[in-house]
Amino acid sequence: MGATAIALAASVTIQNAVVVWAGAPDYGDPIEKVLAFHAEHRAEVAIAVGLEALNLPLLLGFLTGLHGLVRLRGSAGQDFSRLAVAAGASLAAVFALYAVMWNGVVLSAGELAEPTPEFELAWQLHAAAFALALPALGTTFIGAALAAQASGLTPPWQRLLALAGGGLLIAAGAANLAIADGSGLLFVGLPGYAAWIGWLLVTGVRLVRARKHPNGRRLCAPCAPSCDPGSGTTGLS
Known part of the structure; x- marks a missing residue:
């Protein structure tokens, strides 16, 4: 599970790096610039959309x-x-729609000499x-x-990061x-998006570093000096 979190963080980072490196237009840019790009x-x-298929x-x-x-660790955090x-x-379904609409935009762009209302609509839906x-x-x-923190898998500061980032x-x-119409309010959520990637990476590394005791009954993190190999419980501090 830790490796999966790290892989997801890496894939999302690469996906965004490709888009930024290519100079992708903002949603508020003129539609002529969108078509040209x-x-x-x-x-x-194609790379960005392909990575979306991996992200899901x-x-x-x-x-x-x-x-x-x-x-496995008990009732704490199960509701979360x-x-x-x-x-x-729900996120996976919406991102699938996002990727499909982006495919429509790029496929239409290769056949147009100038923007059409249909092309602009596809971009707005994207x-x-x-x-x-x-x-x-x-x-x-x-x-x-909240689920990870309530179960002792992550420290409390990661919960605060999630509440702030998720709230944004x-x-x-x-x-x-407004965002579909080109508003810059989209940038309000970007710090939260970055916080999600950071949380995935930190949590993934923490879980990968977790070790199983020789008795095969306990999962224990490197930061848990109080772990007792002889106990039958499971826990990460």
Whole structure:
């Protein structure tokens, strides 16, 4: 599960790096610039959309793995982990729509000499899907972080990070109509998006470093000096 979290963080980071390196337009840029970019950078969009196909199973795999681990450790955090799984499923569906609309944009751009109303609509729907994904991501972030912290898998400061970052994502997503129309309110959620990636990375590294005692009955983190190999309990400090 830790490796899955690290892989998801790496994939999302690479995906965003490709888009930024290519100079992708903002949702508020003139539609002529949007058309020119997608006509010239089909390969970069193909990479970004391809990584989205990888992100979805990694996301769902991590969340279901987290839920299973929380259940094994007792009742604490189970409601939060269920919330994270449900929100993650919604997030995956919205991101699938986001990727499909982006495919439509880039495929249309190769056949157009100038923007059409249909092309502009496809771009706005792409933007709206991303904006609607923000509150789903914020809910997933908060649910997963609260479940992990309640079960002792992560330290309390990660819960605070999730509440702040997830709150920003939800607040930005509430303005999804304005974002679809090109509003800069999208940038309100970007710190929360970065916090999600950071949380995944830190949590993944922590879980990978966790070790199983020789007796095969206890999972214990490196920071847990009080672990007793002879006990039959499970726990990460």
